[in-house]
Amino acid sequence: MAGALSEARVIEFEFEDAVAAADEADALIVDLDGYEGPLHVLLELARSQKVDLIRISVTRLADQYLAFVRAARRRRFILAADYLVMAAWLAYLKSRLLLPKPQRASEDEPPAEEVAQRLAFRLAKLEAVRRAVGALNSRPILKRDVFARGDPEALSIISHRRLEGDLYGLMNAYIAQRKRAQPRDYRPLTCQALRLDDARDRLRAMLPRLTRWTPLTGVAPAQRESGPTRASCVASTLAATLELVREGDLDARQLDHFQEVYLRARPGPPTKATA
Amino acid sequence: MIDPSAIERMIEALLFAAAEPLSDVDLAARLPLDADVAAGLDALRRRYEGRGVELVEVARRWRFQTATDLAFLMTVEREESRRLSRAAQETLAIIAYHQPVTRADIEAVRGVQASRGTLDVLLEQGLVRMRGRRRSPGRPVTYGTTDAFLEHFGLASLADLPGAAEMKAAGLLSLDLPADFQVPDPTLARADEDPLDDVPAPEFHQDFLAGGEEP
């Protein structure tokens, strides 16, 4: 995929196209929330070509899409991975469409034109679905456009409709009970971490005793039967150490990676920093 | 001035869709400002005179109601509801997935005593049948689903009963279920069941009558 992207950079697209595409991309990103995935964005871009979707220029569509991705990047808009995968794929497809045809057709890859055609067809299908949504929504919808009898007299005159395979109801009934049957002894997790505030208060209280270099592991509280784990004690104490160092009450040193950290109170009156 | 027949149409639609009878004031509030409500109501009343549905005034409110001479059509023989009660639906679901199950099994999953009615209703509707007897003390009767059950739910076979994967797909398996949660496969018959046929018929009836709810 990375190779495909670098290939794409080699190919430049026409300037006007680029400007138009960038404007369009900016507009798209503004309401990206309304789009569900790369295919929906592609469809929106393809529509702007104002031709039958089956006849769109896929190379131009690729340019439009890459401009969209660049615009997103420029605006520091985080695109989901599938948008980037689509970008890489389109860049690759475009390069295959533009580069001279290899002498021998590749065996494991269908011709680029066919792939492009298939993409166009997929977009046409998605467009058809969109139109179908529109067509359905313009139907006279019950309780929106048309209304049935508000006060039926005979609730018992009901249709002999065969109960439609209400498997959903059956599944629902099953799961509802299995859930009930699951043991329900919910135990809230006791806080397993040494709170940073506590660690800092504790360390500050220990300052008078830290007159010489003392290893962090010796300063951190030992693990008890219950309560925070040893790792949390050490981590929180280290964090507290760094804060006190910043406040000028403590010195800390470490000779090498993974070596013990030593702490020592800085000589002089404590600054009495308040949180 | 609006066409009086347009107002008549509007009143017709409003009265039809309203959940309760509407007064002149109610109607006027929902009609164009200069609508002649009284004239519209009168035209409508005359239009429906002698039809299967008539416009009547009750306590200064208007409503459509079926002609009194057709009341005999409305007295519907109490049709047996085809919808299963919640308890029946739940019991049916357990039998479907866990079959063959005994009454005690059902109660264990449901966490409540099976009321005599629910299982009987399912048996009566032919959705559930007695399948055999568990090879365990007391040799309790086991239950399973019928062909009518498959038909009712549009299943070709028990193998088509949606499993855990479909339940998950349908959004039914929430995260608070344990990781090892399983939905049994009803096509895998348990080995500890005797066919019901082995049991002499007379005993069967006795057992059935005696077979109380006690596990």
Next chain:
Amino acid sequence: MIDPSAIERMIEALLFAAAEPLSDVDLAARLPLDADVAAGLDALRRRYEGRGVELVEVARRWRFQTATDLAFLMTVEREESRRLSRAAQETLAIIAYHQPVTRADIEAVRGVQASRGTLDVLLEQGLVRMRGRRRSPGRPVTYGTTDAFLEHFGLASLADLPGAAEMKAAGLLSLDLPADFQVPDPTLARADEDPLDDVPAPEFHQDFLAGGEEP
């Protein structure tokens, strides 16, 4: 022979009083034996044409409903709560026009994984149901629309889906087939689906081997 206008009156009364649409069969069951239901319905439909209330066919059943152009009056009765998300609407459209479809089919058309809250919302609202299983590896569950779907959108049958003919002609209803490939008709069961109501025909195995749709 009973006076046809008497039958018309009775049908009028029944449909007005009923809580939900009634089929020809439902009506016939409540009418005198020799009643010509179809003629009565036709006369009634013509009588109400252009009125504030109209007779329409939905899901092969009949109901009175208010005229579409009077929707603006129904501020009290309108229900806005059932608005579906865009994803759910697209999913519903795919299921309606392409049915029977599997979840994978839906995802292929939309190019995104079906998220929680689309298919299950449709199932819960009863617009969509599980129809059967595709005869392909894994036997995935197929989905289709319900009568409630037809009633919601005021469609007499699936054949009345708007624009379906044009989409079909353009090959857009095919599931991953070339444009010139023969496309399925949603009113007919797909050849590679086990009809839920039928026992698989003896040709089942042949069908299974021949009817591959994967390219």
